[in-house]
Amino acid sequence: xxxxxxxxxxxxxxxxxxxxxxxxxxxxxxxxxxxxxxxxxxxxxxxxxxxxxxxxxxxxxxxxxxxxxxxxxxxxxxxxxxxxxxxxxxxxxxxxxxxxxxxxxxxxxxxxxxxxxxxxxxxxxxxxxxxxxxxxxxxxxxxxxxxxxxxxxxxxxxxxxxxxxxxxxxxxxxxxxxxxxxxxxxxxxxxxxxxxxxxxxxxxxxxxxxxxxxxxxxxxxxxxxxxxxxxxxxxxxxxxxxxxxxxxxxxxxxxxxxxxxxxxxxxxxxxxxxxxxxxxxxxxxxxxxxxxxxxxxxxxxxxxxxxxxxxxxxxxxxxxxxxxxxxxxxxxxxxxxxxxxxxxxxxxxxxxx
Amino acid sequence: xxxxxxxxxxxxxxxxxxxxxxxxxxxxxxxxxxxxxxxxxxxxxxxxxxxxxxxxxxxxxxxxxxxxxxxxxxxxxxxxxxxxxxxxxxxxxxxx
Numbered sequence: 001x002x003x004x005x006x007x008x009x010x011x012x013x014x015x016x017x018x019x020x021x022x023x024x025x026x027x028x029x030x031x032x033x034x035x036x037x038x039x040x041x042x043x044x045x046x047x048x049x050x051x052x053x054x055x056x057x058x059x060x061x062x063x064x065x066x067x068x069x070x071x072x073x074x075x076x077x078x079x080x081x082x083x084x085x086x087x088x089x090x091x092x093x094x095x096x097x098x099x100x101x102x103x104x105x106x107x108x109x110x111x112x113x114x115x116x117x118x119x120x121x122x123x124x125x126x127x128x129x130x131x132x133x134x135x136x137x138x139x140x141x142x143x144x145x146x147x148x149x150x151x152x153x154x155x156x157x158x159x160x161x162x163x164x165x166x167x168x169x170x171x172x173x174x175x176x177x178x179x180x181x182x183x184x185x186x187x188x189x190x191x192x193x194x195x196x197x198x199x200x201x202x203x204x205x206x207x208x209x210x211x212x213x214x215x216x217x218x219x220x221x222x223x224x225x226x227x228x229x230x231x232x233x234x235x236x237x238x239x240x241x242x243x244x245x246x247x248x249x250x251x252x253x254x255x256x257x258x259x260x261x262x263x264x265x266x267x268x269x270x271x272x273x274x275x276x277x278x279x280x281x282x283x284x285x286x287x288x289x290x291x292x293x294x295x296x297x298x299x300x301x302x303x304x305x306x307x308x309x310x311x312x313x314x315x316x317x318x319x320x321x322x323x324x325x326x327x328x329x330x331x332x333x334x335x336x337x338x339x340x341x342x343x344x345x346x347x348x349x350x351x352x353x
Numbered sequence: 354x355x356x357x358x359x360x361x362x363x364x365x366x367x368x369x370x371x372x373x374x375x376x377x378x379x380x381x382x383x384x385x386x387x388x389x390x391x392x393x394x395x396x397x398x399x400x401x402x403x404x405x406x407x408x409x410x411x412x413x414x415x416x417x418x419x420x421x422x423x424x425x426x427x428x429x430x431x432x433x434x435x436x437x438x439x440x441x442x443x444x445x446x447x448x449x
Contacts, residue, residue, distance in 0.1 A: 014392065021379035071376040071383060099374035099385040121372035121387040163390070 018071070019252040024284050027072035027253040028065055029266060032058070032080040032089065034258045038105050039142040040128075042169055042208040044199040044267065044322075047078070052258040055085040057276065059092050061256065064280040066096040072123075073098040076266070078258065081108040090120050099123055107146065109153035118160035124191065125157055129166040132180045136173055151188075158189045165191040169198055170221060171211040182226060196221050197333055199316075200323045202269055215336050222337075222344035230345050237311035237345075242298045246315055250293040254284070264293050267318030268327070293317065296328070303330035309338040312345075359448055361438055363412035363430070366449040369403070373445055386444045393443065398422060402436055406446050411437055 018026045034048040053061065065073070073093055080086055081104055093100055102117070103126045109117070117125065127150055131137040137147035154164045168174065168181055178194070185192035196218055198208045213221070222228050245251070250264035250272075257263065261271040262283050272290045273283035284290060296317070298305050304315065313334050320331035369375075374385040382400040384393045395403055401421065405414045415433045419426050440446045 018378055018383060018394075021381075026376075026378070066376075069376055069378050071374060071378070071385065097373070097375050099387065121374075123385070123387050123390055161388075 015072075015252050016248065019248075022069045024068040024281060025070060025252055025254045027074070028070050029074040029076050029253070029255040030058070030061075031076050031078065031255065031257045031266065032083050032086065033078040035082050036078040036105070037082060037107055037143075038079070038146065041140050041142065042171060042198050042211050044201050044208065045078070046201055046203045046205070048258070050259050052083075053260050053276070055088055057260065058085075058089050061260070061275045061280065062089070062093055062096055062098070064275065066098070068281040068284065071099055072101070074101045074103060074126075076103040079105050079107070081113070087116055094120055101126060103127075105141070105146070106150045106153035107143075109156065111156060114153065114156040114160055114162075117157060118162050122162060124163035124165045125154075126165045126167060127154060129168050129181065129184075129190075129192075130171075131174045132177055132184050136177075140171070140173065154190060155188065163191065164189075165193065168192070168194045170194050170196045170213055170217075171198060172213055172217070173211065175213050175217050175221070178221070178224065178227065194221075194227065197316075197319070197337060199267060199319050199333070202267070202322060204322060212333075215340055218337055218340035219344050219347075222341045223347060228341075228344070233312075233341060234345055237342075240298075240311040242305050242310070244297060245294075246296050246298060246301070247317060249317070250290050256280075262287075264290070265318060267316060268293070268321060269318065270321075270327075301328050301330075303328075307335075309335060309342060312342040313338040314341075359438075359441055361411060361434060361441065361448055363410060363415070363434075365411050365437070366408055367406045367411060367414065367437055367441075367446050368408045368449070369406050370445055370447050384445055388444055391443065393445065398432075399436055402433060403440070403445075406437075406440070408449075 015026050033052055034045070036047060075090065080102065090100065100120060101123045106127050129137070129150065130140040134147040138144050157164050166185055182192060196213065198212045200208060249268060253265065255263045255266045256275060260275040262273055262275060262280065263269065263271055270289055270293065272287035275283070298310055304310055304313065314337065315331055315334040317327045319333050320329055321327040323333060324331055372387050374387065376383050382395040382403050384395065398418065402414055402418065405417055411433055415430045418424065418429045418433060437446065441448055
């Protein structure tokens with residue numbers, strides 16, 4: 001089992017070096033649909049009922065992404081398996097030799113779907129596991145039986161040698177379960193990672209805020225050596241410079257919504273253009289908005305560049321825009337996490353000394 | 354994931370593994386093996402050998418490399434064999 005948490009630098013650096021060789025990204029997330037068959041309490045996505053790209057339009061988009069040099073694709077939603085043409089899109093993507101990852105809630109994965117997924121040579125299938133306890137997990141998803149179905153689908157995939165990566169957004173209801181979640185993943189043969197940041201809804205709604213962990217709980221998470229490599233965090237903090245770029249979105253990676261909008265990431269609601277109107281590569285190379293986001297360094301963030309938490313900060317422009325109204329302004333969620341991260345590392349040093 | 358050593362000769366036919374993901378970036382082939390989740394970036398000669406792994410024999414691949422690059426046939430033969438063995442161990446190619 002692999003446990004991933006905190007900042008991952010190795011693979012990110014590799015992707016950065018690949019993206020630097022071309023003018024286009026190497027990774028893309030495709031939100032095949034905005035529809036979902038769950039109503040998770042913490043979800044930042046808002047279900048839209050706009051017209052989704054057709055199968056032919058996704059095929060054409062895949063061709064354009066291939067020609068632009070994109071290698072890694074994450075198929076996401078909403079729930080991507082809700083599309084009747086989901087496996088057609090997957091097959092087309094594999095014919096074009098994309099490295100595929102899938103994000104799913106697993107509700108629609110039965111034996112037949114598991115067999116079909118196993119035939120696609122996916123890098124992994126990513127699912128969200130909210131708790132080791134059905135009652136807690138189901139209370140988050142709003143669907144009784146969702147935990148049982150998730151575990152059943154995940155086990156079917158593991159038996160078919162498909163890598164399953166469980167991700168747990170840490171919330172007040174599961175923060176005490178981290179060790180149990182790690183043990184469960186270990187027992188079942190899943191990779192496991194956690195995200196301590198719950199974002200507000202993309203329309204600015206605040207439902208998930210009540211589920212956010214407290215600053216003290218965040219500090220506990222960052223102090224857990226199973227989750228966070230304190231030495232690596234300290235090294236990254238030492239290496240952080242104001243002239244560093246803040247985020248890879250809009251340079252190394254992008255997101256294409258169900259309606260065809262090309263965005264830097266799922267959270268940063270800035271459209272560079274729509275693939276129905278212009279080819280992907282032209283959108284990418286000609287968008288001024290993209291160039292501005294690509295070029296953003298800590299120096300460009302007035303409230304952050306001189307902040308003493310800057311070395312400890314893992315900032316999301318999207319979260320800052322949605323929650324605090326300014327993409328370049330301080331992001332409350334990032335500020336809290338940076339302070340907790342610094343305290344956790346400082347506490348470790350003090351207790352050692 | 355190691356595929357183990359397989360006896361490969363000049364007559365062995367080599368094809369790219371159907372499961373791999375790949376892209377040409379800046380004239381170099383970037384290959385991802387899903388089973389191991391490992392990524393390889395091939396240099397110029399390895400990229401050309403990779404392109405030639407379309408079911409032809411290692412001998413034919415060597416002939417093409419000698420034709421296209423300034424290299425002695427004996428060196429090309431040895432290097433091509435070593436590279437194909439390495440790519441097979443990494444799950445990048447299948448051998449017939």
